[in-house]
Amino acid sequence: MAGVSPADLSPGDRVALLVPGSARYVDVVLSLLVRGIIPIPMDPRLTESERAGILADLEPTLVVTDPSELEALALGWAPGDVPLARPMHVTSGTTGAPKGVYSGVLDVQAAAALLAEERLLWGFNAGDVNLVVSPLYHSAPLRFAIGTLLAGGRIVAPGAFEPAAMTAAIAEHRPTSMFVAPAHLQRLFEHWDEHAWPDLDSFRLVAHAGAPCPDPLKRRLIRVFPEGSTWEFYGSTEGQFTACRSEEWLLHPGTVGRARPGRTLAVDEDGLIWCAVPEHARFTYFNAPAKTQAAWRGDAFTVGDLGHLDEEGYLYLDARREDLVITGGVNVYPAEVENALAEHPGVTDVAVFGVPDERWGQRVCAAYVGPATAEELTAWARERLSPPKRPKDYQRLEAIPRTLTGKILRRSLTQVAPSPPPSS
Structure with a gap:
């Protein structure tokens, strides 16, 4: 104490x-x-x-x-x-x-x-x-x-x-x-x-x-x-x-x-x-x-x-409020997760977003640019983020889609996100 x-x-x-x-x-x-x-x-x-x-x-x-x-x-x-x-x-x-x-x-x-x-x-x-x-x-x-x-x-x-x-x-x-x-x-x-x-x-x-x-x-x-x-x-x-x-x-x-x-x-x-x-x-x-x-x-x-x-x-x-992901009733704010992942030396750009999930409502996903592997980012997130905030899927992209003013186009990311796994 x-x-x-x-x-x-x-x-x-x-x-x-x-x-x-x-x-x-x-x-x-x-x-x-x-x-x-x-x-x-x-x-x-x-x-x-x-x-x-x-x-x-x-x-x-x-x-x-x-x-x-x-x-x-x-x-x-x-x-x-x-x-x-x-x-x-x-x-x-x-x-x-x-x-x-x-x-x-x-x-x-x-x-x-x-x-x-x-x-x-x-x-x-x-x-x-x-x-x-x-x-x-x-x-x-x-x-x-x-x-x-x-x-x-x-x-x-x-x-x-x-x-x-x-x-x-x-x-x-x-x-x-x-x-x-x-x-x-x-x-x-x-x-x-x-x-x-x-x-x-x-x-x-x-x-x-x-x-x-x-x-x-x-x-x-x-x-x-x-x-x-x-x-x-x-x-x-x-x-x-x-x-x-x-x-x-x-x-x-x-x-x-x-x-x-x-x-x-x-x-x-x-x-x-x-x-x-x-x-x-x-x-x-x-x-x-x-x-x-x-x-x-x-x-x-x-x-x-x-x-x-x-x-x-x-x-x-x-x-819901801009960019919010609600997974299992827990609010996850993409910017907080992005800040943690952006510190990885193998990430040059990153965007976090939610996709529909039958069990949890939404699950947290991340798209990133850089040489890091999904396994490396999974380990990195485990050390820096509590469980609800850790992305369940990672996608490596050539570039993160953004508006002319630099805002992430999260809706375009959700359209290419992996499909949620079937419920057991």
Whole structure:
């Protein structure tokens, strides 16, 4: 554990958590939040190079890299406590420079309002059992776990996603809620088709987000879970935009819903989606004032996604933020991967892009110019990039297609990319 002692932490201090998720992990996050200390959940699989670059910008007071170090941070909390901060999750941008989404220390009124709106929307209660399916360093699964615990419920965290383990947890613990990405649903359904389907009647809330959900998968989700239990929401690390019951989706196929309570949606003349939020939901990008200024217009922010609203206020996404690749619910920004690959001495130019994949939604691919081999680049990426960011396919080209102004023509690259492998 690098930095100051846990006993010396004060409101506003930041604690980077680079350890696997667990029930104790969530306990520590809550212990910090109710004291106004800001946890920074991070992927423990980040390479040393990635860690160093991110932590240099975030300036944490304390860095935790060993799960045994969590015990000293479990300072205690109780259901009914109000978190005085939001976790500072890290997101990137088209520049490939990860930044922390920072809300600072909230006053008691703002903190209570933030907690109340989550509980009102999702109905967290003392009888809830939340099954943690996604990694807890992501904002959505951590939010659902925190909301459950603060309402007096409990969480079940089986560890890294594996269909058999999740199925066993459903049978043993009879969860009432879970957050999933579409890739999780697809793998669970495949496993259950091959083996046996568990009893799903205990679920009152199954929420999905993080990537587009194919129509057949969505309709199957609605069929197999209890009526009224399934939801989709659209949001980002920065904030939440919409929430949509599946029954609404059936009437408006393709929508991601209407503005969630307390929010107002607008789409500008360029198709950019803006979301006006209350004061307690505002944020900045830590140590990045220019990036912060570009994201806000009055009380509304954007993350660069494009869409349109129908006459009833239902939002439809037309395109995710420029160049973003969503693989298994994880956002991968090509510029960050390109920066890492461009450092290889056998690469003179490189472009990273996503191609459709039946299981993961998209998979990361790279086209490059230079004498390096795909094997060399695979080894290079393994040392510098965490697993979701590592390209699965490499193409050597004579030149990277670009516009006259030098912008990569990624769509032309996807047209010559290898076809996705058949699903097993």
